[in-house]
Amino acid sequence: MVQINGNFKALSENYLFSEIAQKVTAYKANNPDADVISLGIGDVTEPLCESVIDAMHEAVDEMANRATFRGYAPACGYDFLKNAILENDYTSRGISLSSDEIFIGDGAKSSLGHFGDIFSVDNIVAISDPVYPVYIDANVMEGRAGWLLSNGRWSNIIYLECPPEKDFAAQIPERRADIIYLCSPNNPTGSVFSRQQLARWVEYAKKQKSIILFDAAYEAFISDPAIPRSIYEIEGAKEVAAEFRSFSKTAGFTGVRCGYSIVPKELVAYDGNGMAVSLNALWRRHQSAKFNGTGYIIQRAAQAVYSEEGKQQTAKTIAYYMNNAKTILKGLKYAGFKAYGGINAPYIWLETPNNMTSWAFFDKLLNECQIVGTPGIGFGPSGEGYFRLTAFAKAENVEKAIERIKKLI
Numbered sequence: 001m002v003q004i005n006g007n008f009k010a011l012s013e014n015y016l017f018s019e020i021a022q023k024v025t026a027y028k029a030n031n032p033d034a035d036v037i038s039l040g041i042g043d044v045t046e047p048l049c050e051s052v053i054d055a056m057h058e059a060v061d062e063m064a065n066r067a068t069f070r071g072y073a074p075a076c077g078y079d080f081l082k083n084a085i086l087e088n089d090y091t092s093r094g095i096s097l098s099s100d101e102i103f104i105g106d107g108a109k110s111s112l113g114h115f116g117d118i119f120s121v122d123n124i125v126a127i128s129d130p131v132y133p134v135y136i137d138a139n140v141m142e143g144r145a146g147w148l149l150s151n152g153r154w155s156n157i158i159y160l161e162c163p164p165e166k167d168f169a170a171q172i173p174e175r176r177a178d179i180i181y182l183c184s185p186n187n188p189t190g191s192v193f194s195r196q197q198l199a200r201w202v203e204y205a206k207k208q209k210s211i212i213l214f215d216a217a218y219e220a221f222i223s224d225p226a227i228p229r230s231i232y233e234i235e236g237a238k239e240v241a242a243e244f245r246s247f248s249k250t251a252g253f254t255g256v257r258c259g260y261s262i263v264p265k266e267l268v269a270y271d272g273n274g275m276a277v278s279l280n281a282l283w284r285r286h287q288s289a290k291f292n293g294t295g296y297i298i299q300r301a302a303q304a305v306y307s308e309e310g311k312q313q314t315a316k317t318i319a320y321y322m323n324n325a326k327t328i329l330k331g332l333k334y335a336g337f338k339a340y341g342g343i344n345a346p347y348i349w350l351e352t353p354n355n356m357t358s359w360a361f362f363d364k365l366l367n368e369c370q371i372v373g374t375p376g377i378g379f380g381p382s383g384e385g386y387f388r389l390t391a392f393a394k395a396e397n398v399e400k401a402i403e404r405i406k407k408l409i
């Protein structure tokens with residue numbers, strides 16, 4: 001008899017976005033003339049910039065010619081893209097890395113999701129609450145979460161508190177954790193780690209011989225120069241952290257798929273005999289066994305993000321989204337909401353009024369304002385009483401949505 005990976009049975013169904021879709025479909029069916037505005041899903045709305053499109057066209061032409069055609073890409077990425085990343089995202093910020101510490105992938109979700117393959121299932125994982133749910137699901141699938149799910153929390157996971165009075169920054173736990181997932185700028189709360197906060201995490205990881213998996217998928221949205229964009233801006237972080245980045249939100253690649261992970265050569269974990277093993281070597285082995293490289297056309301498109309025109313064009317789109325974020329934040333505050341994020345991140349996290357549950361507020365916003373957002377409970381039990389709005393929308397819709405919210409209150 002064929003047996004399944006039993007961990008999948010423990011995995012709870014992710015009903016959040018299907019429940020949202022069902023509610024929106026029902027509302028539209030009952031209100032066919034309603035102008036429903038979505039500020040719910042974290043997907044981009046602006047098209048790819050001209051430089052990226054030109055590079056893709058050029059690469060398509062190369063693929064059409066026998067002399068320039070390319071087959072399998074190198075499993076860990078082409079040098080032209082790795083060098084562009086190195087130069088623009090790291091060397092220029094005073095971080096020294098080498099190109100064989102960069103692994104090009106098809107997005108941050110799959111790299112973060114698969115990275116756990118190189119660790120023992122016995123490791124204790126620490127994850128913030130609320131959180132981007134991928135970190136939890138991946139660990140449930142791999143058997144690290146335990147079997148008991150109680151009040152939305154898995155028995156073997158250490159949940160990191162993210163209190164509002166600490167700007168939702170994940171707090172260092174009292175118990176020892178082996179693998180720690182940190183995300184800055186944060187989805188869903190829109191918070192960012194200061195240099196000091198991140199330095200404390202690096203210090204903790206060094207002391208505990210732990211590893212930080214640092215999700216920097218939204219680093220391009222940081223406007224405050226004092227906020228670290230990379231964990232490697234913190235001294236000693238190369239010994240304790242892998243970093244994950246994405247072109248999805250930076251350059252509108254959600255439907256194109258390209259991202260990268262950084263695994264420094266200094267980064268080690270230990271075998272059963274306590275011998276240090278290079279995670280760079282293990283991740284390279286993993287990628288060459290399970291991944292056949294991101295397509296040439298896509299990697300050329302990503303390289304174009306780093307051309308002078310590409311930088312200007314992507315910066316313009318990010319400014320467009322961040323202007324939306326500003327409008328949302330200002331409007332919510334004017335309407336009397338307690339709202340967070342939206343300054344160095346494209347997400348705005350708000351407290352629901354009058355202690356409403358996050359689903360009750362979802363219904364109110366949909367029924368009375370025709371606005372779709374995301375209930376905070378969908379990101380973990382500590383998300384109850386909160387609500388997420390995204391800046392990924394057309395500016396005119398954002399303006400309209402905020403006017404409606406102001407009238408509601």
Ligand code: PLP
Binds near residue numbers: 107217248258259
């Ligand atoms: N990390 C965070 C925090 C995200 O919010 C997302 C996407 O929403 C991702 C990673 C995944 O990005 P990608 O499209 O590169 O897989």
